[in-house]
Amino acid sequence: MKKILLAQCTSILILTAWLSMICNVQAAEIQVLAGGAMTGPLKELGAKFETETGNKLVFRFGTTPELNKLVTSGGPFDLAIVPREVFNDASAKALVVAGPSTT
Numbered sequence: 001m002k003k004i005l006l007a008q009c010t011s012i013l014i015l016t017a018w019l020s021m022i023c024n025v026q027a028a029e030i031q032v033l034a035g036g037a038m039t040g041p042l043k044e045l046g047a048k049f050e051t052e053t054g055n056k057l058v059f060r061f062g063t064t065p066e067l068n069k070l071v072t073s074g075g076p077f078d079l080a081i082v083p084r085e086v087f088n089d090a091s092a093k094a095l096v097v098a099g100p101s102t103t
Contacts, residue, residue: 028055028056029055029056029057029058030055030056030057030058030078030079031058031060031061031076031077031078031079031082032046032057032058032060032077032078032079032080032081033060033062033067033070033071033077033079033080033082034059034061034080034081034082035062035063035064035067035071035081035082035083036058036061036062036063037083038061039059039061042059042081043059043062056064060077064082064083064085064086067080067082067083067086067092068086068089068091068092071091071092071095071096072087072089072092072095073090075100080096082096084101
């Protein structure tokens with residue numbers, strides 16, 4: 001399960017890097033919301049991502065209720081790696097596009 005999450009996180013970060021290269025040649029600050037369980041893997045991948053791309057990742061980790069609040073408060077974020085439970089909140093679901101998930 002951890003390997004699947006790590007692979008998905010890696011894929012998402014690679015896609016983000018690729019998109020940032022297409023859209024803008026300047027270094028970017030990418031705001032990432034994520035569940036607390038992803039702290040270790042994302043910080044490890046994030047450091048490699050920053051070194052290779054020159055882009056800065058700003059992580060905000062939290063529990064499902066905290067993530068729901070962050071999503072619905074109108075604060076900026078570019079990427080959300082969140083538990084499925086976030087999509088139980090209609091307001092949060094309206095603001096986050098579902099992508100690949102683990103079973």
